[in-house]
Amino acid sequence: MRLKYVMSEVLVGLWRNVTMTIAMIITMTVSLTLLGSSVVLYWQVNDMRNVYYQQIEVSIFLKVSDTTQAQKDAIEADLNADQQPGGLVDHWQFETKQQAYDNFKVIFAAVPELTELTKPESLPESYRVKLRDPNNFDAFKDKYQKFIGDGGVQRIIDQKALVDQVFSVLGSLQKLALIIAIVQGVAALMLVINTIQVAAYSKRREVAVMKLVGASNWFIQAPFVLEAVAAGMIGAILAYGTLVLAKIYVFDGALSSLNKIITPVAWSHIHLMLPLLAAAGALISSVTGWIALRFYIKV
Amino acid sequence: MIALEHVTKTYPKAQRPSLNDVSVAIDKGEFVFFIGPSGSGKSTIVKLLLREIQPTKGKIHVNGREVSHMRGWRIPNFRRSIGCVFQDFRLLPNRTAYENVAFALEVIGKTQAVARRVVPEVLELVGLGGKEHRYPQELSGGEQQRVAVARAFVNRPLILLADEPTGNLDPDTSIEIMRLLDRINRTGTTVVMVTHDSNIVNQMRRRVVEIEGGKIVRDQPRGVYG
Numbered sequence: 163m164r165l166k167y168v169m170s171e172v173l174v175g176l177w178r179n180v181t182m183t184i185a186m187i188i189t190m191t192v193s194l195t196l197l198g199s200s201v202v203l204y205w206q207v208n209d210m211r212n213v214y215y216q217q218i219e220v221s222i223f224l225k226v227s228d229t230t231q232a233q234k235d236a237i238e239a240d241l242n243a244d245q246q247p248g249g250l251v252d253h254w255q256f257e258t259k260q261q262a263y264d265n266f267k268v269i270f271a272a273v274p275e276l277t278e279l280t281k282p283e284s285l286p287e288s289y290r291v292k293l294r295d296p297n298n299f300d301a302f303k304d305k306y307q308k309f310i311g312d313g314g315v316q317r318i319i320d321q322k323a324l325v326d327q328v329f330s331v332l333g334s335l336q337k338l339a340l341i342i343a344i345v346q347g348v349a350a351l352m353l354v355i356n357t358i359q360v361a362a363y364s365k366r367r368e369v370a371v372m373k374l375v376g377a378s379n380w381f382i383q384a385p386f387v388l389e390a391v392a393a394g395m396i397g398a399i400l401a402y403g404t405l406v407l408a409k410i411y412v413f414d415g416a417l418s419s420l421n422k423i424i425t426p427v428a429w430s431h432i433h434l435m436l437p438l439l440a441a442a443g444a445l446i447s448s449v450t451g452w453i454a455l456r457f458y459i460k461v
Numbered sequence: 462m463i464a465l466e467h468v469t470k471t472y473p474k475a476q477r478p479s480l481n482d483v484s485v486a487i488d489k490g491e492f493v494f495f496i497g498p499s500g501s502g503k504s505t506i507v508k509l510l511l512r513e514i515q516p517t518k519g520k521i522h523v524n525g526r527e528v529s530h531m532r533g534w535r536i537p538n539f540r541r542s543i544g545c546v547f548q549d550f551r552l553l554p555n556r557t558a559y560e561n562v563a564f565a566l567e568v569i570g571k572t573q574a575v576a577r578r579v580v581p582e583v584l585e586l587v588g589l590g591g592k593e594h595r596y597p598q599e600l601s602g603g604e605q606q607r608v609a610v611a612r613a614f615v616n617r618p619l620i621l622l623a624d625e626p627t628g629n630l631d632p633d634t635s636i637e638i639m640r641l642l643d644r645i646n647r648t649g650t651t652v653v654m655v656t657h658d659s660n661i662v663n664q665m666r667r668r669v670v671e672i673e674g675g676k677i678v679r680d681q682p683r684g685v686y687g
Contacts, residue, residue: 371553378569382568
């Protein structure tokens with residue numbers, strides 16, 4: 163009976179104030195969609211970072227000409243020493259001028275003029291070094307710095323620095339989504355407060371009688387709070403739907419050609435958003451609703 | 462049953478206290494009038510007894526409980542032992558007489574089955590048998606107040622508080638309401654009534670506590686209005 167009473171009060175309440183309810187649902191949806199995208203993006207960046215870091219190499223470019231076998235032997239001796247357990251290097255390989263040229267042709271296949279003009283002799287030999295921990299580049303560079311110049315090394319390049327630039331862009335996108343989500347969230351909170359106060363005002367007679375005859379506080383407040391929670395949950399479901407559509411039409415659709423650069427967004431991440439956003443929506447609206455009521459309905 | 466011990470209530474920003482060191486004891490089953498001019502502090506007593514407000518100083522015991530320091534979450538349960546009637550009836554306009562009374566039961570967790578059994582009984586008691594399905598605006602003032610009394614009494618409270626219950630009623634109707642309160646008092650319910658209706662007080666010849674300027678100036682068994 164009590165449950166039935168509370169539920170019917172919730173439905174009546176949502177319907178009585180339908181424009182406000184819709185506004186509340188829309189702001190909730192936008193806010194939760196952005197929150198969801200922000201979380202998905204955060205996971206995505208982490209995933210991509212792992213994938214990229216596994217492929218990241220440090221390149222030791224030798225001078226294009228004038229490197230002696232003795233110089234190479236010295237470098238290789240150090241690399242081999244570092245490959246021992248506890249060292250910096252996981253594995254390494256030597257890239258000849260011809261291999262460099264083959265790679266060059268693949269990378270610049272779209273610019274035939276460039277590949278035609280370039281000769282294998284004009285490309286440097288290099289050591290491709292895979293570090294045990296890609297974050298240890300600085301230690302590695304400190305150690306191999308001595309080969310630059312007289313040691314026959316032109317320069318030492320860390321691919322991680324390039325990749326990090328990409329991630330910093332993605333990171334700021336994610337922060338932006340989070341900030342908009344918070345701003346929208348504040349708007350949603352204010353709408354929740356307003357909606358609940360309007361609802362409490364339109365039922366002030368009932369509330370007065372309930373307080374008089376000794377209805378428990380939760381019983382008086384539950385219908386109002388549940389109204390807000392219902393709106394929050396509907397908002398969460400719509401936000402989840404938006405994310406599903408974004409996955410289908412944007413990531414798997416428009417952006418699918420970039421699949422080599424952007425790792426695909428996993429469905430499991432999207433699906434995880436439903437309980438997460440529902441919990442966030444319900445929590446935000448119930449806490450706000452409850453606090454708003456404490457000011458409005460004094461015992 | 463009810464005891465005020467040296468109760469002082471000063472509202473925020475007020476120059477002088479509404480109640481000033483008031484002590485009064487009311488036994489179980491008594492019928493007490495609190496009388497006095499407007500602003501004398503008699504309505505403050507009702508609010509204190511309902512724990513709508515807290516005293517500035519002093520202690521208030523109701524039904525063996527110290528009310529003034531009661532924790533907020535205990536208040537609803539405490540109020541279930543007190544029925545309350547007001548000058549303005551406070552009925553819900555979109556509910557029938559039956560629904561108004563049943564509402565008081567439903568919101569404290571009683572089932573509809575209980576309501577179906579108890580509500581017609583109490584409406585019969587207050588003399589509204591046959592008018593259960595009328596809405597408040599279809600009832601006279603006296604009948605509306607009867608619904609309010611039924612709602613206050615349906616939970617069989619130990620105490621019935623009546624704040625100017627005849628204030629909006631003509632003299633004949635007032636007397637009918639007083640007969641009803643008298644009948645409820647005879648069932649053992651303590652009745653505390655705040656009023657400035659001298660006719661009623663003089664006719665009933667019950668205990669009269671007169672308040673003026675926040676002080677008790679008279680406490681007389683079987684008293685008259687002054």
